[in-house]
Amino acid sequence: MKRTKIVDLLSSTEYGKEVCVKGWVRTRRGSKAVNFIALNDGSTIKNIQVVADVEKFDEELLKQITTGACLSVNGTLVESEGAGQSSEIQANEIEVLGTCGADYPMQKKGQTFEYMRQHAHMRLRTNTFGAVFRIRHNMAMAVHQFFHERGFFYFHTPIITASDCEGAGQMFQVTTKNLYDLKKDEEGKIDYSDDFFGKTTSLTVSGQLEGELAATALGAIYTFGPTFRAENSNTPRHLAEFWMIEPEVAFNDIHDNMDLAEDFIKYCVRWALNNCQDDLEFLNKMVDKSLLERLNFVVDNDFVRLTYTEGIEILEQAAKEGKKQFEFPVYWGVDLASEHERYLVEEHFKKPVILTDYPKEIKAFYMKQNEDGKTVRAMDVLFPQIGEIIGGSEREESYDKLVARINELGIPMKDMWWYLDTRKFGTCPHSGFGLGFERLILFVTGMQNIRDVIPFPRTPKNAEF
Amino acid sequence: MKRTKIVDLLSSTEYGKEVCVKGWVRTRRGSKAVNFIALNDGSTIKNIQVVADVEKFDEELLKQITTGACLSVNGTLVESEGAGQSSEIQANEIEVLGTCGADYPMQKKGQTFEYMRQHAHMRLRTNTFGAVFRIRHNMAMAVHQFFHERGFFYFHTPIITASDCEGAGQMFQVTTKNLYDLKKDEEGKIDYSDDFFGKTTSLTVSGQLEGELAATALGAIYTFGPTFRAENSNTPRHLAEFWMIEPEVAFNDIHDNMDLAEDFIKYCVRWALNNCQDDLEFLNKMVDKSLLERLNFVVDNDFVRLTYTEGIEILEQAAKEGKKQFEFPVYWGVDLASEHERYLVEEHFKKPVILTDYPKEIKAFYMKQNEDGKTVRAMDVLFPQIGEIIGGSEREESYDKLVARINELGIPMKDMWWYLDTRKFGTCPHSGFGLGFERLILFVTGMQNIRDVIPFPRTPKNAEF
Numbered sequence: 001m002k003r004t005k006i007v008d009l010l011s012s013t014e015y016g017k018e019v020c021v022k023g024w025v026r027t028r029r030g031s032k033a034v035n036f037i038a039l040n041d042g043s044t045i046k047n048i049q050v051v052a053d054v055e056k057f058d059e060e061l062l063k064q065i066t067t068g069a070c071l072s073v074n075g076t077l078v079e080s081e082g083a084g085q086s087s088e089i090q091a092n093e094i095e096v097l098g099t100c101g102a103d104y105p106m107q108k109k110g111q112t113f114e115y116m117r118q119h120a121h122m123r124l125r126t127n128t129f130g131a132v133f134r135i136r137h138n139m140a141m142a143v144h145q146f147f148h149e150r151g152f153f154y155f156h157t158p159i160i161t162a163s164d165c166e167g168a169g170q171m172f173q174v175t176t177k178n179l180y181d182l183k184k185d186e187e188g189k190i191d192y193s194d195d196f197f198g199k200t201t202s203l204t205v206s207g208q209l210e211g212e213l214a215a216t217a218l219g220a221i222y223t224f225g226p227t228f229r230a231e232n233s234n235t236p237r238h239l240a241e242f243w244m245i246e247p248e249v250a251f252n253d254i255h256d257n258m259d260l261a262e263d264f265i266k267y268c269v270r271w272a273l274n275n276c277q278d279d280l281e282f283l284n285k286m287v288d289k290s291l292l293e294r295l296n297f298v299v300d301n302d303f304v305r306l307t308y309t310e311g312i313e314i315l316e317q318a319a320k321e322g323k324k325q326f327e328f329p330v331y332w333g334v335d336l337a338s339e340h341e342r343y344l345v346e347e348h349f350k351k352p353v354i355l356t357d358y359p360k361e362i363k364a365f366y367m368k369q370n371e372d373g374k375t376v377r378a379m380d381v382l383f384p385q386i387g388e389i390i391g392g393s394e395r396e397e398s399y400d401k402l403v404a405r406i407n408e409l410g411i412p413m414k415d416m417w418w419y420l421d422t423r424k425f426g427t428c429p430h431s432g433f434g435l436g437f438e439r440l441i442l443f444v445t446g447m448q449n450i451r452d453v454i455p456f457p458r459t460p461k462n463a464e465f
Numbered sequence: 466m467k468r469t470k471i472v473d474l475l476s477s478t479e480y481g482k483e484v485c486v487k488g489w490v491r492t493r494r495g496s497k498a499v500n501f502i503a504l505n506d507g508s509t510i511k512n513i514q515v516v517a518d519v520e521k522f523d524e525e526l527l528k529q530i531t532t533g534a535c536l537s538v539n540g541t542l543v544e545s546e547g548a549g550q551s552s553e554i555q556a557n558e559i560e561v562l563g564t565c566g567a568d569y570p571m572q573k574k575g576q577t578f579e580y581m582r583q584h585a586h587m588r589l590r591t592n593t594f595g596a597v598f599r600i601r602h603n604m605a606m607a608v609h610q611f612f613h614e615r616g617f618f619y620f621h622t623p624i625i626t627a628s629d630c631e632g633a634g635q636m637f638q639v640t641t642k643n644l645y646d647l648k649k650d651e652e653g654k655i656d657y658s659d660d661f662f663g664k665t666t667s668l669t670v671s672g673q674l675e676g677e678l679a680a681t682a683l684g685a686i687y688t689f690g691p692t693f694r695a696e697n698s699n700t701p702r703h704l705a706e707f708w709m710i711e712p713e714v715a716f717n718d719i720h721d722n723m724d725l726a727e728d729f730i731k732y733c734v735r736w737a738l739n740n741c742q743d744d745l746e747f748l749n750k751m752v753d754k755s756l757l758e759r760l761n762f763v764v765d766n767d768f769v770r771l772t773y774t775e776g777i778e779i780l781e782q783a784a785k786e787g788k789k790q791f792e793f794p795v796y797w798g799v800d801l802a803s804e805h806e807r808y809l810v811e812e813h814f815k816k817p818v819i820l821t822d823y824p825k826e827i828k829a830f831y832m833k834q835n836e837d838g839k840t841v842r843a844m845d846v847l848f849p850q851i852g853e854i855i856g857g858s859e860r861e862e863s864y865d866k867l868v869a870r871i872n873e874l875g876i877p878m879k880d881m882w883w884y885l886d887t888r889k890f891g892t893c894p895h896s897g898f899g900l901g902f903e904r905l906i907l908f909v910t911g912m913q914n915i916r917d918v919i920p921f922p923r924t925p926k927n928a929e930f
């Protein structure tokens with residue numbers, strides 16, 4: 001008999017129908033006469049209850065039905081008598097596809113998240129991580145659907161790169177050289193001519209620069225791929241390997257860019273609310289009791305937009321009036337700390353905030369220079385709990401201004417020729433931003449540690465699985 | 466005025482409306498009285514014609530309207546009088562956003578693909594590569610939509626990995642070690658304890674093993690991410706960095722797996738036929754005149770399914786009867802060469818072919834062992850022109866058989882504990898396959914070189930852009 005997924009059985013009312021269900025045992029309980037088996041197949045957070053009359057089944061078989069075992073059950077779909085349950089299955093045949101011993105690491109309930117991380121290969125079978133990764137899938141779908149509906153093209157920028165000019169962070173080196181036999185030239189420099197690519201290469205920190213090449217050809221593109229930072233940051237918000245989404249749009253100015261960012265995040269959150277109800281309700285109950293409220297709040301409210309300069313004034317005022325004590329000082333020119341961002345979002349405005357026009361010294365070389373000579377057309381989207389969730393800007397489209405800034409910052413020009421060509425041949429205004437995918441998942445799931453929203457986190461000294 | 470994309474203007478019949486269009490000049494021609502400017506913004510392969518009465522515009526301005534320049538045009542949408550054209554724009558205002566000099570590398574038409582590869586940052590602005598990368602986007606959408614509709618979850622397997630047990634090919638090493646100061650222990654071995662991850666790490670060759678972890682928890686998953694092979698293969702079909710799609714499904718046997726693979730490819734090809742008509746027609750005209758015919762053929766025909774053993778018999782027969790001379794000998798046990806695969810597909814069956822049950826010696830350790838002791842439940846999907854487009858199998862679910870095979874092959878067990886746990890705790894039958902995304906794009910676009918269907922190809926000695 002062809003199996004039916006549990007998500008479909010639970011919404012079916014074809015009572016009396018013979019069905020086949022397959023899945024893993026979450027619990028078994030019962031009396032001498034009847035056993036109740038809660039079965040889950042990953043298609044939904046909800047289990048289906050299998051009712052097995054003890055007299056119908058071999059004792060040895062029933063003994064094998066332990067937590068974690070894999071079963072195939074043929075039976076009759078019946079209406080459940082239990083409160084809050086929909087359908088259940090009256091078992092006719094049970095086959096144990098795979099037994100599961102007492103050393104099953106997900107045996108006990110209520111293990112810590114740290115324990116789960118050490119068993120990341122099995123945590124996928126728990127309620128919490130099942131919910132997180134079903135939501136993660138849905139957020140990826142929302143990303144693609146949002147951009148596709150708006151005529152953007154998904155663009156694969158390279159992972160291995162020979163350029164290190166974005167300067168977003170420390171990079172991992174990629175090599176095929178035999179480290180036991182490193183040839184060096186007369187000056188003592190390692191000879192990379194026999195490395196795979198004939199020169200030093202690294203893992204990308206951002207696809208933006210290549211994304212700009214595509215936007216100035218295809219009009220509107222987005223990237224969605226892994227990016228890497230070799231930073232020794234052992235915090236709940238940093239990963240060495242994470243997924244990033246970077247849209248880039250020709251002819252968009254910073255206002256279009258802000259509209260796009262706000263529409264985009266609201267679309268994703270709305271998608272979660274519409275498509276992940278069961279998983280969100282579980283997380284709202286078990287992980288973060290204000291989750292649903294916060295998600296609805298983001299969807300229902302306009303983001304506040306103000307300049308960095310205005311933001312600093314509010315923060316200075318708050319400090320001066322004693323409304324808030326900040327650990328780090330506030331002054332024009334400072335790179336805002338998380339406490340500053342969260343004060344604006346959580347206490348002052350009580351809404352998501354988009355800050356624009358930051359001092360050029362604290363932003364990247366490619367951002368469009370304002371006429372004041374001091375600020376650039378940067379924009380950061382700040383969220384409750386998360387802080388910065390999106391960073392972006394209108395890009396400097398003037399070849400001369402861009403080259404001047406590159407020289408000012410001493411960025412090596414040799415690998416930049418292709419990027420500068422966009423400003424040389426038919427340049428145009430354009431804008432884009434980057435969203436760390438895991439930051440979005442943190443926000444949408446209410447999870448607190450970024451290692452719990454990516455299947456197999458890569459962090460300092462940890463590359464298990 | 467808010468700009469409208471050219472794809473929308475060309476399908477609009479709101480003649481007389483004032484519109485704004487922005488894009489890059491493909492050509493300008495004209496007389497003393499009137500100029501015709503073909504403008505493209507990447508939203509479609511079609512240009513919109515801008516008609517500029519010479520007397521309305523400054524001579525200096527018109528001189529700047531050269532191939533590659535970027536314009537913003539306000540004008541009136543009018544019905545085109547030219548044959549085969551729809552709408553055009555009678556220009557009222559023209560602004561040159563970016564000029565373009567005679568050194569523009571895409572100036573001349575009819576450059577070779579090799580020339581285009583050297584200017585991969587600008588080839589995106591040409592008709593051919595615009596078409597290829599719009600189709601590439603559409604194929605990615607089709608992939609996500611196909612699996613989403615069927616209740617699969619998109620699963621991000623790690624890029625940086627400490628395991629090298631899949632054995633699919635040579636790997637790139639990932640390190641943060643200072644290669645000028647490599648500490649070694651007493652035995653002369655490099656000490657990796659101070660490397661970022663505290664041990665040697667590489668770029669993944671496949672997400673399958675982690676995908677199996679997810680499938681035996683979430684039920685049905687797929688990966689879609691970059692994979693890497695450090696092989697010194699300078700051929701039109703190999704890349705060092707490419708994107709791979711790997712679905713994995715609990716409870717699927719090899720027949721379900723074949724159905725899934727066939728449905729999947731047909732869905733993608735049908736998506737292209739339904740959503741990329743203009744681009745496909747262009748490629749069919751300019752790149753490969755049998756393209757549309759071949760795509761329709763795949764959608765309209767069932768794939769032939771037979772065993773490897775049956776396939777070998779057909780090939781041996783063909784060789785014996787002199788129907789075909791093969792360069793490489795055919796015998797049971799041989800790893801089929803491209804000429805063999807293409808004979809079956811293009812000459813014998815004249816249909817896509819799925820071969821199953823290969824000799825275990827030429828397939829990976831994790832494939833389910835048949836009872837004959839000689840073959841495994843492998844399946845390869847063979848396509849015209851491409852050869853193998855999909856490779857997959859039912860997986861060995863028996864812990865004991867899997868361990869025996871691993872020992873037989875001498876694969877180091879130390880990094881395999883987490884994989885083996887899937888067979889230890891509630892094992893179940895499951896199946897999956899891998900599709901090289903660029904192989905699919907080659908098939909759907911009719912392009913001949915894999916370097917022309919990924920934006921910035923990574924190949925031996927080449928990591929430009």
